Each structure stands twice: as structure tokens, then as C-alpha cells.
Amino acid sequence: MILTILAATPIAGALILALLPRESGSQLRAKTIALAVSLITLALALVALAQFDPESGGYQLTSTHEWISAFGAHYAVGVNGIGITLILLTTILTPIVLLAAIGDRLPDPRSTNAYLAWMLAVEGLAIGAFSATDAFLFYVLFEATLIPLYFLIGSFGGPHRSYAAVKFLIYNLVGGLLMLASIVGLYVVSSRQGDASYLLADLQGLDLGQTTERLLFLGFMAAFAIKAPxxxxxxxxxxxxxxxxxxxxxxxxxxxxxxxxxxxxxxxxGLFPEAADWASPVIIVLAVISIIYGALLAIGQDDIRRLIAFTSVSHFGFIILGIFAFTTTSMAGATLYMFNHGLSTAALFLVTGIMIARRGSARIGDFGGVQKIAPILSGVLLIAGLSSLSLPGLAPFVSEFLVLAGTFTRSIPAAAVATLGIVLAALYILIMYQRTMTGPLQPGSEGVTDLEPREIAALTPAIVLIVALGFFPQPMLNAISPAIDTVMSNVGKGDPPPRTPTTIDTSAEEEGGH
Known part of the structure; x- marks a missing residue:
């Protein structure tokens, strides 16, 4: 029940904001309501976390009700360690975003209600997707997240927002249609083998056959690869x-x-273990390409926002690499990376957004010497940037290290090439910081004033968590690891034996003896 309330609270808040009159001067009331709803949702997430047993690898806080009996769809929710981690990330970031968004300059100030309502809708739908244990319900929520994001980009973005919003929507709709085809395929198979059902537990017991399993896997994987990206x-x-x-x-x-x-x-x-193992070599190659390609393109960007976007392409490459390396270490690292990347990228987008709003430009070349007049802003950007390049002592380092360590035991070449992404990350972050913050103050940059108390309050939780989890990630890993062990057990893959100089030398001697 708690998961249903958790997802419904921001949706209800969004409806309240949508129904409020669009009067001049009512923006403060709308912002207060939105922030209050997001804080209530965070409190509910902490209640759910308190009820969650981190030692259990199965689904908890479950609730199942018949939804559409005609084709076996259920309203079914529940979370394991992976789901509760991402729900916690969602509920932490939303108040941070809303507090920072109070200063956003919108094309029409009277549209503040809609802007904040769409943000709360994203939160509620994402929580629903992270907790859905019915494939059809998950698909509906997966696709529903496109609606508020489309309007947030297309109605409140920059001068080319319409093009960006349509491109975003088309890509993700195509992926969703491919997943829908696989959903239909699961319905056909399940109906032939008994009562039709989309429940995760029931689908895991289906006898799919190799060809069918691989085709259905490709439909799901295409949608997720676009979303990831x-x-x-x-x-x-x-x-x-x-x-x-x-x-x-x-x-x-x-x-x-x-x-x-x-x-x-x-x-x-979880549903297609044989197909996932079959496709893993290709996916690992694509993940490594994402790591290097995203980092190289980030180095060449002059637009700060596009730079951060390409860094995320690189970071998602690490996450996907950790998933499909199929070791408990790499997969735990990938899940922890999802949380840590969310924090570091949020801090980067928000602090650079403040810079861009005050300078009136997103070009790196239009900044310079900002640390002389905005030392707090400069310090926050430095911490966020260093976390993005996975500096030891900051949260992403632990997750990136686990991904690479786990991948090394499965594929030395993939791990070795992916490690180059760390070097490139240092380049794109430090070059950006040097060009914007150091050196003489550039003409026009004098308008970049330091962070205000509200902005400091918005960014502080993310910075504190980045530092805290850099030194003490164990509570997160305690919640994640049992769920990862369960996933690995379902896949039927065990960790490969550790590679040591002794075993390598012994293998070489045996080959020489033969």
C-alpha cells in the first residue's frame, strides 16, 4: 500500500497545481505547494525504506490487484533493493529540483503551475515504473513518462525546444513500440501455456524457446537502450x-x-537470461564505445549543457557495461552508479544552469575568471565536476571502480578500454572548469553573481550525499547486493574465478607441457 501512496502523492499534487487559477502573483503559492508535495513524498519514501528489509533479495512491500482481466493485466507493485534505491534517488532529487526551479525564467510566468505540475507528474510516474511488477503496467508507466517530459522540453525549453521535444518523443516512441511488440509476444506465449499473465513471477516461469526468447529480448532491449541511452x-x-x-x-x-x-x-x-547472455558480447562492445565516444564528444563541446549530456552517454556506458559483464561486483557497481550518477549530474546541471541564466549564454567561451567573483558557485562546480570524473573520495568513484573490477574478471580488453574513459573524463571536466572559472575575468562574466541562500540550500543535499557516499557507501551496497545475488541466481551465472598471477603462470606451464 505504501508504494501506491508514494506514487500517487506527486500525481495528486500535479492535479492540484493544474487546477489552481493562473493568476498574476500566484506563482509563489504554486511553488510552495509543489515543494511541500515533494517533501511529503520524500518522507513517504523514507517510511518505505524503514519498512524494507535490506537482507532480503526478493520483492517487498508488494500489492497485487486484478486490473484488466481480459488479458491478464494486474496492478502489481513491489520493490527489491534495486527498485528502492532508485525510488529514493527520485524522491531526493525532486525537492532539490523544485527548490532550484523557483528561480527558472519561463517563457510565460503564468505557466508556472503547469511547469511544476509536469515535474511532479514525472516523479510519480517514475516511482510507479520502478515499483511495477506487472509487465503491462510497467509498459504503460514507461511510456507515460514521455508525456510530461515532452511538454517540459517543448513548452519551457530554449529557442529550438520544439525540434528537441519532437526528436525526444519520436526516438522513445519507436523504442516503446518495439517493447509493446514483445509485450504482445509474452501475452501470446503465456496464454498458450495457461492463464495469460503479465506478472513478473509468472513470466519468469514461461518456457519461451531460444528463438522466441531472443526476439522478445531484442524488443525490450531496444526500448531500454534508447532510454538509457x-x-x-x-x-x-x-x-x-x-x-x-x-x-x-x-x-x-x-x-x-x-x-x-x-x-x-x-x-x-530477469525475463530473458539466455538471450541476455547471448547478446552480452555485442552490448559490452556498444557500452565501451559509448564510454569512449561520449567522453571524446564531451571534450569537443563548447555548449555546457551538451557537454554534460555527452558525459552522461559515457557514464551510462559504464552502467550498461557493469550490467552485462554479469558479475555480482559489476552489477552491484552498476546499480550504485545509477544512484551516484544521478546525484553528480543533478549538481552539474543545476549549478551550470545558474551560471548560464546569469551570463545569458551556455557557451564555455563566454565565461572566464568566474571564481574571482563567485567563489561558492565555483567550489560547488568543482565538487560536482570532480565527482563526475570519479575522483576518489566522492561517490561515483566507488561505483565506477566496482564496475571495472567486476568487468576485469569477465573481460580484460573491455575493462582496459573502458578505463580510458576515466582519463578522458578528467580532460572534459578540468578543461571546462579551467575555461569558465580560472584566468582573467572575461567581459560579460561580471554578471555571474555568487549563489544565493536558496540555491545553496538546493545544492547542499546533493553535495553532502556525494561526499558521504564517497567515504561510506556500504549502507547502499547492503540494500543492493541481495537483489543482485537473486538476479544472478535467476540468470544462472556465477562469478568467474579471480585472475591471479599464480593461476596465469600455472596455465601457461600446463600449455607448455602439452
Missing amino acids: LFPLHTWLPDAAGQATPGTSVLMVSVVDKIGTFGMIIWCV
Whole structure:
């Protein structure tokens, strides 16, 4: 029941905001209501977390009700360690985004109600997607997240917002249609083998056959690869992030795009283990390409927002690499990376959004010497940037290390090439910081004033969590690891034996002896 209330609260808040009169001067009331609803949702998430047993790898807080009996769809929700982690991320980031969004300059101030309502709608739908345990319900929520994001980009973004919104929608709709085809396929198979059902537990017991399983897997994987986004299906993201407001970009990249990587673990690997293993070599190659390609393009960007978007393409490559390396270490690291990437990217988008709003430009070349007049802003950007390049002591380092360590035991070449992404990350972050913050103060940059108390209050929780989880990630891993063990057990794959110099030398001697 708690999960239903948790998802319904922001949806109810969105409806209240939508029904409020659009009067001049009512913006403060709308912002207060939106922030209050998001804080209530966060409190409910903490209640759910308190009821969650981190030692259990199965689904908890479950609720199942018949929904559409004609084809076996249920309203079924529940969470394991992966789902509760991402719900917590969603409910932490939404108040941060809303508090920061109070200062957003919208094309029409009277549209503030709609702007905030769509943000709350994204939160509620994302929570629903992370907790759905019925494939049809998950599909509906997966697709429903496109609606508020489309309007957030298309109605409140930059000068090319219409193009970016349509491109975002077309890419993701195509992916959704492919997943719908697989959903229909699951219905046909389940109806032939008994009563039709979309429940995750029932679908895992189906006898699909190799060819059918692989085809159905491809439908799900295509949708999630677009959402994640994975090379070469990523091209919608830089355009969307480049035109969206900072708050919209945070919700899109840090929250909704995680539904893609979440879906890869729960639905692709969970329902189609043989097909996932079959496709893993190709997916690992694409993930490594994403890591390097995204980093190289980030280095070459002059638009700050597009730079952050391409860094996310690189970071999602690490997450997907960890998932399909199929080791407990890499998959736990990938799940932790989802949470940590959400925090670091949120901080980056929000602090650079403040810079851009005050300078009136997103071009890196239009900044310079800002740390002289905005030291707090400069310090927050430095911490957010260093976390993005996975500096030891900050949260993303632990998750990136786990991904690479786990991948190394499965594929040394993939891990070795992916490690180059760390070097490239240092380049794109430090070059951006140097050009915007250091050196002489550039003409026009004098308008970039330091952070206001409200902005400090919005960014502080993300910075504190980035530092805290950098030194003490164990509570998160305690919740994640049992769920990962269950996923690995369902797949039927065990961790490969550790590679040591002794075993390598012994293998070489045996080969020489033969």
C-alpha cells in the first residue's frame, strides 16, 4: 500500500497545481505547494525504506490487484533493493529540483503551475515504473513518462525546444513500440501455456524457446537502450538536454533515463537470461564505445549543457557495461552508479544552469575568471565536476571502480578500454572548469553573481550525499547486493574465478607441457 501512496502523492499534487487559477502573483503559492508535495513524498519514501528489509533479495512491500482481466493485466507493485534505491534517488532529487526551479525564467510566468505540475507528474510516474511488477503496467508507466517530459522540453525549453521535444518523443516512441511488440509476444506465449499473465513471477516461469526468447529480448532491449541511452541510439539526448531547463534535464537524465538501465536488469536479464547472455558480447562492445565516444564528444563541446549530456552517454556506458559483464561486483557497481550518477549530474546541471541564466549564454567561451567573483558557485562546480570524473573520495568513484573490477574478471580488453574513459573524463571536466572559472575575468562574466541562500540550500543535499557516499557507501551496497545475488541466481551465472598471477603462470606451464 505504501508504494501506491508514494506514487500517487506527486500525481495528486500535479492535479492540484493544474487546477489552481493562473493568476498574476500566484506563482509563489504554486511553488510552495509543489515543494511541500515533494517533501511529503520524500518522507513517504523514507517510511518505505524503514519498512524494507535490506537482507532480503526478493520483492517487498508488494500489492497485487486484478486490473484488466481480459488479458491478464494486474496492478502489481513491489520493490527489491534495486527498485528502492532508485525510488529514493527520485524522491531526493525532486525537492532539490523544485527548490532550484523557483528561480527558472519561463517563457510565460503564468505557466508556472503547469511547469511544476509536469515535474511532479514525472516523479510519480517514475516511482510507479520502478515499483511495477506487472509487465503491462510497467509498459504503460514507461511510456507515460514521455508525456510530461515532452511538454517540459517543448513548452519551457530554449529557442529550438520544439525540434528537441519532437526528436525526444519520436526516438522513445519507436523504442516503446518495439517493447509493446514483445509485450504482445509474452501475452501470446503465456496464454498458450495457461492463464495469460503479465506478472513478473509468472513470466519468469514461461518456457519461451531460444528463438522466441531472443526476439522478445531484442524488443525490450531496444526500448531500454534508447532510454538509457546507449550508442548509437543516444543522439536525442544532447539536443533535449541542450534545450531543456536545468530542472527538466535533471529529471530526464538522473531519473527517467535510469528506467532504461533498471529495465535492463529487472526485465531483460530477469525475463530473458539466455538471450541476455547471448547478446552480452555485442552490448559490452556498444557500452565501451559509448564510454569512449561520449567522453571524446564531451571534450569537443563548447555548449555546457551538451557537454554534460555527452558525459552522461559515457557514464551510462559504464552502467550498461557493469550490467552485462554479469558479475555480482559489476552489477552491484552498476546499480550504485545509477544512484551516484544521478546525484553528480543533478549538481552539474543545476549549478551550470545558474551560471548560464546569469551570463545569458551556455557557451564555455563566454565565461572566464568566474571564481574571482563567485567563489561558492565555483567550489560547488568543482565538487560536482570532480565527482563526475570519479575522483576518489566522492561517490561515483566507488561505483565506477566496482564496475571495472567486476568487468576485469569477465573481460580484460573491455575493462582496459573502458578505463580510458576515466582519463578522458578528467580532460572534459578540468578543461571546462579551467575555461569558465580560472584566468582573467572575461567581459560579460561580471554578471555571474555568487549563489544565493536558496540555491545553496538546493545544492547542499546533493553535495553532502556525494561526499558521504564517497567515504561510506556500504549502507547502499547492503540494500543492493541481495537483489543482485537473486538476479544472478535467476540468470544462472556465477562469478568467474579471480585472475591471479599464480593461476596465469600455472596455465601457461600446463600449455607448455602439452
